[in-house]
Amino acid sequence: MRLRTNSLGDLERVVMDTLWSHGPDLSVRDVMEHMHGSGKKELAYTTVMTVLDRLAKKSIAQRTRDGRAWRYTAAASREELAATALRSTLDNVQADRRLAMMHFLDDASPGEIDDLRAALVEVERRHG
Structure with a gap:
Protein backbone atom coordinates (compact mmCIF):
# COMPACT_ATOMS: atom_id res chain seq x y z
CA MET A 1 0.00 0.00 0.00
CA ALA A 75 -0.94 3.17 8.31
CA ALA A 76 2.59 4.40 8.99
CA SER A 77 4.61 6.11 11.68
CA ARG A 78 4.99 9.90 11.84
CA GLU A 79 8.50 9.50 10.48
CA GLU A 80 7.41 7.32 7.54
CA LEU A 81 4.67 9.79 6.64
CA ALA A 82 7.14 12.70 6.77
CA ALA A 83 9.60 10.78 4.58
CA THR A 84 6.86 10.03 2.06
CA ALA A 85 5.89 13.71 1.93
CA LEU A 86 9.52 14.74 1.39
CA ARG A 87 9.97 12.14 -1.35
CA SER A 88 6.78 13.26 -3.07
CA THR A 89 7.89 16.88 -2.95
CA LEU A 90 11.27 16.04 -4.46
CA ASP A 91 9.63 13.85 -7.11
CA ASN A 92 7.46 16.81 -8.14
CA VAL A 93 10.34 19.26 -8.56
CA GLN A 94 10.50 20.04 -12.26
CA ALA A 95 13.78 21.90 -11.97
CA ASP A 96 17.09 20.80 -10.48
CA ARG A 97 16.42 18.56 -7.45
CA ARG A 98 19.90 19.16 -6.09
CA LEU A 99 19.29 22.91 -6.17
CA ALA A 100 15.95 22.44 -4.38
CA MET A 101 17.71 20.43 -1.66
CA MET A 102 20.37 23.14 -1.36
CA HIS A 103 17.69 25.81 -0.81
CA PHE A 104 16.07 23.59 1.83
CA LEU A 105 19.39 23.01 3.61
CA ASP A 106 20.33 26.72 3.54
CA ASP A 107 17.81 27.23 6.36
CA ALA A 108 18.88 24.16 8.34
CA SER A 109 20.27 24.55 11.83
CA PRO A 110 23.65 23.06 12.76
CA GLY A 111 21.78 20.32 14.67
CA GLU A 112 19.70 19.49 11.60
CA ILE A 113 22.86 19.31 9.48
CA ASP A 114 24.38 16.94 12.06
CA ASP A 115 21.21 14.80 11.91
CA LEU A 116 21.45 14.72 8.12
CA ARG A 117 25.10 13.66 8.24
CA ALA A 118 24.28 10.87 10.71
CA ALA A 119 21.37 9.73 8.54
CA LEU A 120 23.59 9.63 5.43
CA VAL A 121 26.20 7.56 7.29
CA GLU A 122 23.45 5.10 8.33
CA VAL A 123 22.03 4.87 4.79
CA GLU A 124 25.49 4.28 3.33
CA ARG A 125 26.12 1.59 5.93
CA ARG A 126 22.84 -0.16 5.04
CA HIS A 127 23.48 -0.03 1.31
CA GLY A 128 27.12 -1.05 1.50
Whole structure:
Protein backbone atom coordinates (compact mmCIF):
# COMPACT_ATOMS: atom_id res chain seq x y z
CA MET A 1 0.00 0.00 0.00
CA ARG A 2 1.34 3.42 -0.94
CA LEU A 3 0.60 6.40 1.26
CA ARG A 4 -0.82 9.41 -0.45
CA THR A 5 1.19 12.42 0.48
CA ASN A 6 -1.45 15.12 0.50
CA SER A 7 -0.58 17.41 3.35
CA LEU A 8 -2.64 16.98 6.47
CA GLY A 9 -5.07 19.67 7.55
CA ASP A 10 -5.11 20.83 11.17
CA LEU A 11 -7.92 18.50 12.22
CA GLU A 12 -6.42 15.56 10.32
CA ARG A 13 -3.13 16.15 12.12
CA VAL A 14 -4.86 16.13 15.54
CA VAL A 15 -6.66 12.89 14.68
CA MET A 16 -3.44 11.29 13.40
CA ASP A 17 -1.61 12.39 16.56
CA THR A 18 -4.32 10.55 18.50
CA LEU A 19 -3.91 7.39 16.40
CA TRP A 20 -0.14 7.52 16.82
CA SER A 21 -0.27 8.18 20.55
CA HIS A 22 -3.16 5.93 21.60
CA GLY A 23 -3.58 3.38 18.79
CA PRO A 24 -3.67 0.99 17.22
CA ASP A 25 -7.22 -0.16 16.69
CA LEU A 26 -9.31 2.80 17.87
CA SER A 27 -13.00 3.37 17.26
CA VAL A 28 -14.36 6.82 16.43
CA ARG A 29 -15.48 7.11 20.07
CA ASP A 30 -12.02 6.08 21.30
CA VAL A 31 -10.44 8.82 19.17
CA MET A 32 -12.96 11.37 20.49
CA GLU A 33 -12.31 10.40 24.12
CA HIS A 34 -8.54 10.64 23.73
CA MET A 35 -8.82 13.98 21.94
CA HIS A 36 -11.16 15.36 24.62
CA GLY A 37 -8.94 13.98 27.40
CA SER A 38 -5.93 15.81 25.96
CA GLY A 39 -7.70 19.17 26.20
CA LYS A 40 -8.58 19.43 22.51
CA LYS A 41 -11.82 21.12 21.51
CA GLU A 42 -14.75 18.72 21.65
CA LEU A 43 -15.92 17.75 18.17
CA ALA A 44 -19.07 16.11 16.89
CA TYR A 45 -18.98 12.35 16.38
CA THR A 46 -19.77 12.78 12.68
CA THR A 47 -16.89 15.25 12.27
CA VAL A 48 -14.35 12.80 13.71
CA MET A 49 -15.88 9.97 11.68
CA THR A 50 -15.58 12.03 8.48
CA VAL A 51 -11.94 12.90 9.20
CA LEU A 52 -11.09 9.24 9.88
CA ASP A 53 -12.87 8.20 6.69
CA ARG A 54 -10.88 10.79 4.72
CA LEU A 55 -7.62 9.58 6.26
CA ALA A 56 -8.51 5.98 5.33
CA LYS A 57 -9.27 7.03 1.75
CA LYS A 58 -5.87 8.75 1.59
CA SER A 59 -4.30 5.49 2.91
CA ILE A 60 -2.87 7.40 5.86
CA ALA A 61 -5.04 5.38 8.25
CA GLN A 62 -6.21 1.80 7.92
CA ARG A 63 -9.61 0.62 9.06
CA THR A 64 -11.09 -2.74 9.87
CA ARG A 65 -14.72 -3.64 10.42
CA ASP A 66 -15.77 -4.42 14.01
CA GLY A 67 -19.44 -5.34 13.86
CA ARG A 68 -21.20 -2.28 12.54
CA ALA A 69 -18.35 0.08 13.43
CA TRP A 70 -14.86 0.70 12.08
CA ARG A 71 -11.59 0.57 14.03
CA TYR A 72 -8.71 2.75 12.87
CA THR A 73 -4.92 2.41 12.97
CA ALA A 74 -2.21 4.68 11.57
CA ALA A 75 -0.94 3.17 8.31
CA ALA A 76 2.59 4.40 8.99
CA SER A 77 4.61 6.11 11.68
CA ARG A 78 4.99 9.90 11.84
CA GLU A 79 8.50 9.50 10.48
CA GLU A 80 7.41 7.32 7.54
CA LEU A 81 4.67 9.79 6.64
CA ALA A 82 7.14 12.70 6.77
CA ALA A 83 9.60 10.78 4.58
CA THR A 84 6.86 10.03 2.06
CA ALA A 85 5.89 13.71 1.93
CA LEU A 86 9.52 14.74 1.39
CA ARG A 87 9.97 12.14 -1.35
CA SER A 88 6.78 13.26 -3.07
CA THR A 89 7.89 16.88 -2.95
CA LEU A 90 11.27 16.04 -4.46
CA ASP A 91 9.63 13.85 -7.11
CA ASN A 92 7.46 16.81 -8.14
CA VAL A 93 10.34 19.26 -8.56
CA GLN A 94 10.50 20.04 -12.26
CA ALA A 95 13.78 21.90 -11.97
CA ASP A 96 17.09 20.80 -10.48
CA ARG A 97 16.42 18.56 -7.45
CA ARG A 98 19.90 19.16 -6.09
CA LEU A 99 19.29 22.91 -6.17
CA ALA A 100 15.95 22.44 -4.38
CA MET A 101 17.71 20.43 -1.66
CA MET A 102 20.37 23.14 -1.36
CA HIS A 103 17.69 25.81 -0.81
CA PHE A 104 16.07 23.59 1.83
CA LEU A 105 19.39 23.01 3.61
CA ASP A 106 20.33 26.72 3.54
CA ASP A 107 17.81 27.23 6.36
CA ALA A 108 18.88 24.16 8.34
CA SER A 109 20.27 24.55 11.83
CA PRO A 110 23.65 23.06 12.76
CA GLY A 111 21.78 20.32 14.67
CA GLU A 112 19.70 19.49 11.60
CA ILE A 113 22.86 19.31 9.48
CA ASP A 114 24.38 16.94 12.06
CA ASP A 115 21.21 14.80 11.91
CA LEU A 116 21.45 14.72 8.12
CA ARG A 117 25.10 13.66 8.24
CA ALA A 118 24.28 10.87 10.71
CA ALA A 119 21.37 9.73 8.54
CA LEU A 120 23.59 9.63 5.43
CA VAL A 121 26.20 7.56 7.29
CA GLU A 122 23.45 5.10 8.33
CA VAL A 123 22.03 4.87 4.79
CA GLU A 124 25.49 4.28 3.33
CA ARG A 125 26.12 1.59 5.93
CA ARG A 126 22.84 -0.16 5.04
CA HIS A 127 23.48 -0.03 1.31
CA GLY A 128 27.12 -1.05 1.50
